[in-house]
Amino acid sequence: METFSDGVFAIAATLLVLEIGVTARDSQDLGSALLHLWPSYLAYATSFITIGIIWMNHHTCVDTLRRVDRTLLFINLLLLMTVAFLPFPTKLVAQHLNKPGESAAVYAYAATFVVMAVIYNIWWRYARGHRRLIADDVPDTRIRAISRAFDPGPPIYAITFGVAFISPLASVFLTFAIAAFYLPSAALFERGGEPG
Amino acid sequence: METFSDGVFAIAATLLVLEIGVTARDSQDLGSALLHLWPSYLAYATSFITIGIIWMNHHTCVDTLRRVDRTLLFINLLLLMTVAFLPFPTKLVAQHLNKPGESAAVYAYAATFVVMAVIYNIWWRYARGHRRLIADDVPDTRIRAISRAFDPGPPIYAITFGVAFISPLASVFLTFAIAAFYLPSAALFERGGEPG
Amino acid sequence: METFSDGVFAIAATLLVLEIGVTARDSQDLGSALLHLWPSYLAYATSFITIGIIWMNHHTCVDTLRRVDRTLLFINLLLLMTVAFLPFPTKLVAQHLNKPGESAAVYAYAATFVVMAVIYNIWWRYARGHRRLIADDVPDTRIRAISRAFDPGPPIYAITFGVAFISPLASVFLTFAIAAFYLPSAALFERGGEPG
Amino acid sequence: METFSDGVFAIAATLLVLEIGVTARDSQDLGSALLHLWPSYLAYATSFITIGIIWMNHHTCVDTLRRVDRTLLFINLLLLMTVAFLPFPTKLVAQHLNKPGESAAVYAYAATFVVMAVIYNIWWRYARGHRRLIADDVPDTRIRAISRAFDPGPPIYAITFGVAFISPLASVFLTFAIAAFYLPSAALFERGGEPG
Numbered sequence: 211m212e213t214f215s216d217g218v219f220a221i222a223a224t225l226l227v228l229e230i231g232v233t234a235r236d237s238q239d240l241g242s243a244l245l246h247l248w249p250s251y252l253a254y255a256t257s258f259i260t261i262g263i264i265w266m267n268h269h270t271c272v273d274t275l276r277r278v279d280r281t282l283l284f285i286n287l288l289l290l291m292t293v294a295f296l297p298f299p300t301k302l303v304a305q306h307l308n309k310p311g312e313s314a315a316v317y318a319y320a321a322t323f324v325v326m327a328v329i330y331n332i333w334w335r336y337a338r339g340h341r342r343l344i345a346d347d348v349p350d351t352r353i354r355a356i357s358r359a360f361d362p363g364p365p366i367y368a369i370t371f372g373v374a375f376i377s378p379l380a381s382v383f384l385t386f387a388i389a390a391f392y393l394p395s396a397a398l399f400e401r402g403g404e405p406g
Numbered sequence: 407m408e409t410f411s412d413g414v415f416a417i418a419a420t421l422l423v424l425e426i427g428v429t430a431r432d433s434q435d436l437g438s439a440l441l442h443l444w445p446s447y448l449a450y451a452t453s454f455i456t457i458g459i460i461w462m463n464h465h466t467c468v469d470t471l472r473r474v475d476r477t478l479l480f481i482n483l484l485l486l487m488t489v490a491f492l493p494f495p496t497k498l499v500a501q502h503l504n505k506p507g508e509s510a511a512v513y514a515y516a517a518t519f520v521v522m523a524v525i526y527n528i529w530w531r532y533a534r535g536h537r538r539l540i541a542d543d544v545p546d547t548r549i550r551a552i553s554r555a556f557d558p559g560p561p562i563y564a565i566t567f568g569v570a571f572i573s574p575l576a577s578v579f580l581t582f583a584i585a586a587f588y589l590p591s592a593a594l595f596e597r598g599g600e601p602g
Numbered sequence: 603m604e605t606f607s608d609g610v611f612a613i614a615a616t617l618l619v620l621e622i623g624v625t626a627r628d629s630q631d632l633g634s635a636l637l638h639l640w641p642s643y644l645a646y647a648t649s650f651i652t653i654g655i656i657w658m659n660h661h662t663c664v665d666t667l668r669r670v671d672r673t674l675l676f677i678n679l680l681l682l683m684t685v686a687f688l689p690f691p692t693k694l695v696a697q698h699l700n701k702p703g704e705s706a707a708v709y710a711y712a713a714t715f716v717v718m719a720v721i722y723n724i725w726w727r728y729a730r731g732h733r734r735l736i737a738d739d740v741p742d743t744r745i746r747a748i749s750r751a752f753d754p755g756p757p758i759y760a761i762t763f764g765v766a767f768i769s770p771l772a773s774v775f776l777t778f779a780i781a782a783f784y785l786p787s788a789a790l791f792e793r794g795g796e797p798g
Numbered sequence: 799m800e801t802f803s804d805g806v807f808a809i810a811a812t813l814l815v816l817e818i819g820v821t822a823r824d825s826q827d828l829g830s831a832l833l834h835l836w837p838s839y840l841a842y843a844t845s846f847i848t849i850g851i852i853w854m855n856h857h858t859c860v861d862t863l864r865r866v867d868r869t870l871l872f873i874n875l876l877l878l879m880t881v882a883f884l885p886f887p888t889k890l891v892a893q894h895l896n897k898p899g900e901s902a903a904v905y906a907y908a909a910t911f912v913v914m915a916v917i918y919n920i921w922w923r924y925a926r927g928h929r930r931l932i933a934d935d936v937p938d939t940r941i942r943a944i945s946r947a948f949d950p951g952p953p954i955y956a957i958t959f960g961v962a963f964i965s966p967l968a969s970v971f972l973t974f975a976i977a978a979f980y981l982p983s984a985a986l987f988e989r990g991g992e993p994g
Contacts, residue, residue, distance in 0.1 A: 212801075214462075216802060217420075220801075220806050220809060221417055221421075221809055222420050222423075225420065225421075225424070227810075238898055238899070239899075240890070244890075244906055254879075254883070255879065258878075258882065259875060262802070262879075266802075291450075294420045295450070297424075302436070306436060311434070311436030313437070314436035315436060318440055394868065410657055410658075413613065413616075417613055421619070487650045490618070490619055492619075494619050502632060509633070510635075514636055606804060606808050606853055609808025609809065613812035614812050679851070682811075682850065683842075683846045683850075686811060688815075694820070694832075702826055702828070706828035706831075
C-alpha cells in the first residue's frame with residue numbers, strides 16, 4: 211500500500227508547479243508579470259504543504275496497522291484519487307483568484323479539501339474501529355491521540371468552504387494558514403523517531 | 407521489477423489529472439464550465455481506479471513468483487507501456503465525450519483496456535504455465551483463484567468495446583462500473599495481510 | 603544511487619505519453635487524426651522500451667558493484683540527465699516525422715541515443731576498470747559478459763544516426779527494431795532470479 | 799522522510815524537460831530552431847545537475863541522523879517545496895534568456911537558488927546544533943566536514959544573484975559552472991561506500 215501511496219503523494223505535490231505559467235505576451239514586462247502571479251505562488255505553497263503533511267500523517271497511521279484489508283485498500287485508493295486531483299483545483303485558483311471566475315475556482319478548491327478530509331477520516335475510522343486493523347502493541351492512547359488530530363479536519367475545511375461564499379481570497383488565505391500553522395502542530399505532534 | 411513497475415503505475419495514475427483543463431474563455435462562467443467538464447471527471451476516476459487496482463493485483467501476482475526470467479520482464483515492460491499510455495486515450499474521452507469525435511475517442515479508450523487486459527493475461531499465463539516461475543510454497547488453489555480473477559478481463563473489456571459501437575457514453579459508464587464495482591471484488595479478493 | 607535512478611527512469615518513461623496530442627481542429631474527424639498520429643506511437647514505443655531495458659540493465663550492473671565513488675555518481679548523474687532528456691527528442695520525432703523538419707528531428711533523436719550509449723559505456727568502463735568498484739565475489743566471466751552486451755551500443759546507435767541522413771523514417775524504424783529485438787536479447791541475457 | 803524526498807527530487811529533475819519546447823512555426827527550419835534553443839539546454843543541465851547533487855548531499859546528511867523531529871520534518875518540507883518549484887524559474891530562463899524579459903527571468907532563477915541554499919543550511923544547522931539529531935557514532939570531524947561543504951552555498955548563490963544585475967547571461971553560466979565543477983567536489987567529497 212505504501213509504495214504506491216508514496217509515489218502518488220510525491221508526484222501530485224511536484225506536478226503542482228506545472229500550474230504556474232506566464233504567457234508569451236508577458237515578455238515585455240516579465241518582472242511585473244511575475245509579481246502578478248502571486249495567486250499561483252499562494253496556491254502552490256498551500257497545496258504542496260498540505261499534501262506533504264497528509265503524507266507524513268499517512269505514514270504515522272500506517273505504522274499503527276497490523277494488516278490491511280480489501281476495504282481499507284479501496285478507501286485508500288479513493289483518498290489517493292482525491293490527492294492526485296488536487297493539482298486541478300490548485301490551477302483554477304492560480305488562474306482565477308482576483309480575476310473573473312474567482313468564486314467557482316475557490317469553491318472547487320475548498321470542496322476538494324473537504325472531500326479529502328472526509329475520505330481520510332473514513333479511512334482512519336475504518337482502520338481503528340473495534341481496533342479492526344490496529345497492531346496489538348499500539349496503545350489505545352496513541353490511537354486516541356491520532357484521532358484527536360483527525361477529527362477537526364472536516365469541520366475546519368467546511369469552514370474554509372463557507373468562508374469562500376463571503377470572500378474567496380480569505381478562504382484561500384485561511385487554507386494556507388491551516389497548512390502552515392495548524393496542520394504541522396496537530397498532525398506532526400509526537401512524531402520523531404528513526405530517520406528514514 | 408517492482409520498483410520500476412510501482413513508479414510507472416503511480417506516475418501514470420497521477421498524470422491523469424493533467425488531462426483536465428478549462429480554457430481562458432471559460433472564465434466568465436467558470437462554475438458552469440466546471441460542471442460541463444463531467445466527462446473529464448468520469449474519465450479521470452475510471453482510469454485512476456483501474457490503474458490502482460491493476461497495481462494492487464500486480465503485487466499479489468508478483469508475491470507468488472519464485473523468480474523472474476527474461477521473457478516475463480519483457481512482457482511486463484509491454485504491460486507497463488500500455489498502462490503508461492492510458493493518460494492519452496483518457497484525455498481523448500475527457501475532451502470528446504458528448505462532443506464531435508466521441509466515437510473514435512471511446513474506441514481508442516476501450517481498445518487500450520482490451521490490449522491491457524490481454525497483455526496482463528499473457529503475463530500471468532506465462533508465469534503460471536507449468537508453474538514455471540511460481541514459488542514452491544504457493545498452493546495450486548491460490549494460483550487458480552488468481553486465474554479466476556484474471557480470466558474475465560479480456561472478454562469484459564471486449565464487451566465495453568462492443569458497447570461503444572452502440573453508445574460511446576454507455577461504454578464509458580460501463581468501464582467506470584467495472585472499475586468501481588467489479589474489479590475491487592474480483593481482483594482484491596482474499597487480499598489483506600501485512601501493511602506496506 | 604538506485605532510488606533516484608529508479609525514479610528518473612520510471613518518470614522519464616511515463617512522461618513520454620505527454621508528447622502524444624491531437625489539436626482541437628482534429629475533432630471533426632478524430633478517427634482519421636488518431637491514425638495519422640502513428641509517428642507518435644512509434645516514437646513512444648521506441649523510447650519507452652529503450653528506457654525500460656536500460657533501466658533493467660542498470661540494475662544488473664549495479665548488482666555487481668562493491669561500492670560507488672564520487673566519479674561514478676557524477677557519471678551516473680550525466681546518464682540520468684540524458685535519459686530524462688529523451689522525452690524532448692521523442693516529441694520532436696512524434697511531431698515532425700513524415701512532415702517538415704523531419705531530418706532535424708531524427709538527427710536530434712538519434713544523437714540523443716548515441717550520447718546515452720556513450721555515457722553508459724563510460725559509466726560501466728569506469729566501474730569495471732581494474733575491477734575498481736566490482737564486488738569480490740563477482741567472477742570475471744560475468745563482467746566480460748556484461749561488457750559484451752555494452753560494447754555494441756555506441757556503434758549501433760552511430761549507425762542509426764548515419765541512416766538518418768539517407769532516410770529519417772528508416773532510422774526511427776531501426777531504433778525501434780533495436781529496442782524491440784536486439785536490446786532484449788543482448789541486455790537481458792542471463793537475467794532471471796528473485797522477483798522484485 | 800526519505801521516500802517522499804527521493805520522489806520529489808527525482809520528479810522535479812525529470813519534469814525539467816517539459817520546459818523545452820519548439821512551436822509549430824519552427825517546422826520549416828527545425829534544425830536552426832533547435833540550435834536557438836541553447837538557453838533551454840543550459841537551464842536544463844544546470845537545474846538537473848544541481849538537483850541531483852542536492853539529492854545526493856541530502857542522503858549524506860540524513861545518514862548522520864539518529865532521529866528526526868517535527869521541526870526538521872517541516873524545514874525539510876520547505877526545502878522540497880523550493881526544489882519542486884525549480885522547474886518554473888528554469889522555464890523562465892529557457893524562454894527569456896537572450897530575449898525580452900531576460901533580467902527578471904534570471905533574477906527569479908538566482909533567487910530560487912539563494913532560497914534553496916538558505917533553507918538547506920537552516921535544515922542542516924538545526925539538525926547538527928548541539929548534535930541535537932546526530933547519531934552518537936558519527937564523529938564531530940564528519941559533521942564539520944559536511945558543514946564546510948554547506949557554508950559556502952548561500953554566499954555563492956548570492957553572488958550569482960548579484961552577477962545577474964550586471965549580466966544575466968553570465969549569472970546563468972556561473973550557476974552552471976557551480977553545478978558542474980564546484981558542487982561535485984564540495985558536496986560529494988568523501989562519499990563512496992555501499993552501492994544503492
